[in-house]
Amino acid sequence: MTAKIKKTEVVQSIQWVDDHIRIIDQTYLPSREFFLDIFEVGRVWEAIRSLRVRGAPAIGIAAAYGVYLGVRDLPDDGIQQIHTDVEGICEYLATARPTAVNLRWALDQAVRLAYDMKDEPSSKVKKALLELAKSIHEDDKRICADIGKTGQELIPHNANILTHCNTGSLATGQYGTALSIIYHAHLGKKKVQVWVDETRPLLQGSRLTTWELKKTGVPHRLITDSMAAWVMKEKGVDLVVVGTDRVARNGDTANKIGTYALAILAKHHNIPFYVAAPISSIDFSIASGDKIPIEERDAGEVCSLADKELAPPGTQVYNPAFDVTPHELITAFVTEKGVIRPDFSKNLEKLRPQQG
Numbered sequence: 539m540t541a542k543i544k545k546t547e548v549v550q551s552i553q554w555v556d557d558h559i560r561i562i563d564q565t566y567l568p569s570r571e572f573f574l575d576i577f578e579v580g581r582v583w584e585a586i587r588s589l590r591v592r593g594a595p596a597i598g599i600a601a602a603y604g605v606y607l608g609v610r611d612l613p614d615d616g617i618q619q620i621h622t623d624v625e626g627i628c629e630y631l632a633t634a635r636p637t638a639v640n641l642r643w644a645l646d647q648a649v650r651l652a653y654d655m656k657d658e659p660s661s662k663v664k665k666a667l668l669e670l671a672k673s674i675h676e677d678d679k680r681i682c683a684d685i686g687k688t689g690q691e692l693i694p695h696n697a698n699i700l701t702h703c704n705t706g707s708l709a710t711g712q713y714g715t716a717l718s719i720i721y722h723a724h725l726g727k728k729k730v731q732v733w734v735d736e737t738r739p740l741l742q743g744s745r746l747t748t749w750e751l752k753k754t755g756v757p758h759r760l761i762t763d764s765m766a767a768w769v770m771k772e773k774g775v776d777l778v779v780v781g782t783d784r785v786a787r788n789g790d791t792a793n794k795i796g797t798y799a800l801a802i803l804a805k806h807h808n809i810p811f812y813v814a815a816p817i818s819s820i821d822f823s824i825a826s827g828d829k830i831p832i833e834e835r836d837a838g839e840v841c842s843l844a845d846k847e848l849a850p851p852g853t854q855v856y857n858p859a860f861d862v863t864p865h866e867l868i869t870a871f872v873t874e875k876g877v878i879r880p881d882f883s884k885n886l887e888k889l890r891p892q893q894g
Contacts, residue, residue, distance in 0.1 A: 561600070565588065582600055602675070614664075637792055685715055689722070705718075705781035720751075734748055832861070
């Protein structure tokens with residue numbers, strides 16, 4: 539009998555504990571479940587950059603807490619100064635990773651709050667920044683649950699689902715985005731089998747997604763990225779569901795490298811390709827994916843694995859962390875406000891938050 543998801547089994551990768559952030563350091567998974575306590579903004583930047591905390595919503599949450607940590611010990615006088623400090627801290631944190639829009643989205647809220655409170659005492663601004671971070675965190679938990687409840691309706695009974703990278707609780711406040719859909723289908727007693735792409739070069743699928751699925755009792759099998767086409771052809775994949783780090787107004791979607799290839803394969807095999815996306819991941823300021831900055835990472839991530847060299851010294855490497863899937867390859871977006879189908883330029887626009 540398939541096990542139900544217990545509340546304690548759905549992990550929380552990031553928590554606010556008393557006066558600091560506590561994260562599951564994802565660089566140690568799956569061999570060790572290590573919790574890291576972070577007390578200062580510089581360590582938040584390092585944790586985001588080094589992928590100790592990762593996933594677009596999770597790094598937005600971490601950054602929001604990081605802003606508070608950055609101003610917490612400043613003197614409680616000089617109202618204008620704290621606003622300037624908030625801006626500087628936010629610009630600093632934004633440099634940790636450029637592709638995920640949630641990072642900038644959370645930081646922009648902090649800057650706007652500090653500006654709106656420019657006539658208030660610094661102590662009150664600090665308190666408000668912490669409350670903002672907690673609100674972003676709690677909202678993300680609710681949003682992820684809503685995405686899961688909405689998206690599970692798209693999953694047939696006895697479904698074979700293929701997913702890429704890690705889109706679960708480790709990448710968000712709780713439940714995840716694409717994995718939340720899978721979790722909630724499992725909770726709804728739908729029989730699901732998940733094909734997990736390993737996700738080279740950092741193996742977020744094999745290290746992280748399988749770890750989460752094992753904890754929640756969801757049946758799964760791990761494959762290498764290069765096996766995806768054959769699995770689609772031979773094993774009857776019913777749908778592909780992935781997350782996203784940024785969506786342009788027209789629906790072009792940046793996600794972990796390898797997503798674009800999966801979308802092409804799904805199109806060829808006539809398999810629905812769904813993107814789970816909180817509205818905060820939609821960047822309404824850019825018209826298309828051509829404007830999305832793509833992070834390039836260190837060559838060592840490709841040339842070595844677990845301290846073992848995989849290529850001759852001096853090998854030239856191209857290591858983009860993300861790719862952009864054109865909107866015409868996407869069947870639908872699953873958001874906290876419902877399932878969004880083409881025309882994406884028209885229908886995503888309806889989700890644009892109203893400026894107050």
